[in-house]
Amino acid sequence: MWQPDRLSNQPLYQQIADDFERRISYGEFPPGTQLPSERKLAEQLGVNRSTVILAYAELRALGIIESRTGSGTRVSQYKWGVTPKHTPNWHRYVEGGTFLPNLPFLRRIREALQQNSGLIDFASGELGADLSPAKEIGALIAENPYIEYLGYDNPQGFVPLRETLVSYLSKYRDIQTTGSSILITSGSQQSLYLITQCLLTPGDAVAIEDPSYCYSLPMFQSAGLRLFRLPVDRKGVHPDDVRALYKKHRIKMVFLNPNYQNPTGVVLDEKRRAELLDVASELGLPIVEDDPFSLTAYDGNPPPPLKSIDSVGSVLYIGSFSKMAASGLRVGWMVAPHSVVERLADARQQMDFGLSVVPQKVAAEFLGSAYFQPHLERLRMQLLFKRDLLIEALEKELPNLVSFAVPQGGLHLWCKIIPEVNDHKLLEEAIRRGVIFAPGSVYGSDSGYVRFTFARAKAEDIVTGIAKFAAALRAVLD
Amino acid sequence: MWQPDRLSNQPLYQQIADDFERRISYGEFPPGTQLPSERKLAEQLGVNRSTVILAYAELRALGIIESRTGSGTRVSQYKWGVTPKHTPNWHRYVEGGTFLPNLPFLRRIREALQQNSGLIDFASGELGADLSPAKEIGALIAENPYIEYLGYDNPQGFVPLRETLVSYLSKYRDIQTTGSSILITSGSQQSLYLITQCLLTPGDAVAIEDPSYCYSLPMFQSAGLRLFRLPVDRKGVHPDDVRALYKKHRIKMVFLNPNYQNPTGVVLDEKRRAELLDVASELGLPIVEDDPFSLTAYDGNPPPPLKSIDSVGSVLYIGSFSKMAASGLRVGWMVAPHSVVERLADARQQMDFGLSVVPQKVAAEFLGSAYFQPHLERLRMQLLFKRDLLIEALEKELPNLVSFAVPQGGLHLWCKIIPEVNDHKLLEEAIRRGVIFAPGSVYGSDSGYVRFTFARAKAEDIVTGIAKFAAALRAVLD
Incomplete structure (x- = not known):
């Protein structure tokens, strides 16, 4: 975001007015656009409210904006002359569309992180810069920077x-497959999007875990799907619940994250895995298995995926580079029957015409390189270290106020706040004190749960972050 | 695609049977999947039909596949034992979904190109490897291979x-904007997809050019939009037609490609541009301006975009790297009011969680580098050279049988076949003779038009390609 230059000779209010005039003239804020309130803009720019009042007064004097009591400040409708010309009612367009916006909590988290880069971040579900193999990837790019063909x-x-993934899946996930059964996607998010858009029809019932990161994805609602819940206990979901949902609602698909489930960290029990596959084959019911965390298993021994014991072909398997290496590469994969791969590839062509070859080349080189295995080993050690820092800090700062199970893999710790607490108030208070987290209700749970991602923050910030969180919690409970 | 090894000691039929057994056991072809006919598989693998008959017989003997007269060959349902286990009916899932598959002609073209890499390609609307700045991009990557942050x-x-695009748009397209008004997309395709999904509602009427590449995009129908046509004459679309469509159908948006229109190559007349913007502002009607070809203008002087003379804020401007540098980078951009950018960015997060940083860094470096301007100059010269080769060949091979206007920019030549001809037969005959093109009906025109992309084929293949096309046309006309 633009910020005024405090070293300039030009007064701050004048810089702000000039910036708005420029942006309005470029069409960034078309006529009729509601501008931020004086208070909010002052906060965003880190200036006094009086500075913003002066800037807006300047723009009003030029006829560029209009303020009306009760309806705030807007860009003037008729600044371009006497003929009334109409800007499209962008507001109406933006409200339209079949695609639902992100959850308010998630938008609030993104906004807070954009406004204050100093926040200690337990909310973003990804690896921090310290855990990502940026140097190794840079070295690989430097070794072989040329790309022969840059066409579609x-x-x-x-x-x-x-081809590299065929070996990777066999070696690390015990999945035997062929290159023609693999679709490369822009991460698990795109795999799920393609499945919900192309294999399901509005009105279809599907089952998801409770709690589940799937709740945080409005794409399920945008696709018109009816969501039914499979409670996750210490051993994961129960196969009987799948059967019951099928009988009652004719569910068309089951979405599972069996290893180090997001957000709970739970591992699906081995016996239940076999039973689930039996139920699926009995009912002819497809299972979408999302498996982003397995290679983070702290002991290096994740359970094999459902896909590796699926003899009937019930499982669509989703993997990704994001949680074990670099989310910013945007490289994921799906293993599926060829007809499904073809259908989804065809649809994806229409959405974005496929993935860039550059990150795909980088991902192939990294997976096939001598850097990959040492990276995984270092990652596991560091995740375990960060997890323990988090747990120690929680036990020190909030004894008797929180409870949690200790995850054996993944990036998250799922934490129950024992006293009753309002999610919204807790989040705002935490942000005010310099720390941010993901409220459990984002994942469909009741109020009073928190997902702490310990992979993103720097190790040295984890203790401070939890101290701030504890202070926020106590302030809200008082 | 897998091919049998002709140097192996193992008979071809056995290799084929083994490959199928392996792929079936991996789940690529689940139980019940229809397998290719003997004739088709023989063609795909380049073997005799009798070889395939032997391979299928082998698999039948193993109980892995079943053949029934009239319904072809399928993977056996019950190969896993006596208990009937059901694979999901993937066929039904693949047929479902709100997302329409690509047009049959486009799927046919893709399939033909995948099966025969020797086809002379006048169909793929992109630059050939000889025109793409692969070396320059490789050099830039080598200079600065490191990426500091690989998170979301x-x-x-x-x-x-x-930030680089702000300068680029000002310098090359006379558009003044700010970084916060720009959304980076996976090429124009994703810009259009986001607009149709997020700003329009099923049932909305929109206007597109006739003919238009938009017809080739089922995304418009998938979004439930009603399409109305604006005929393109030598000067482009007529503003009065926009007004008439608005009166009659309350169109909600107009999609235009004013410079070197795809497929016709037409440039929208200057006077009509001003009138169009007047109509748009009078009706409060948004115009989506797709501008992928301007920098290919052979004289280096493309007309300025609508966006540069849009004082009211009616225009959503779409640009891309694909047609002027490298389609495989998948980097495009949209300039729009901030509220629109925010809405589309939010939706895109849900679809694919954003673009990879790697190609974005490459694109920024290339656009800002000393390589960019010389690349453009070389590209224009080479496109002009290829265009002239194509025109000479058409005039030599098909005098009096075709007519066309000479494009002054872009990658395509739009060609009318004067005698009556069947698009489908002509395409198949051309493929048989080793050349491929895009039939005009893909773009919504009547039968008997052809879009020749002259940017993709090697210069030395253009004359041969047109000779093959001419032979195909004469064969079909006979």
């Missing part, structure tokens, strides 16, 4: 990456 | 790329 890629994805 | 990117796109 194969709709299923870069062939050498698919 | 800003939802609007990589900040340094947006």
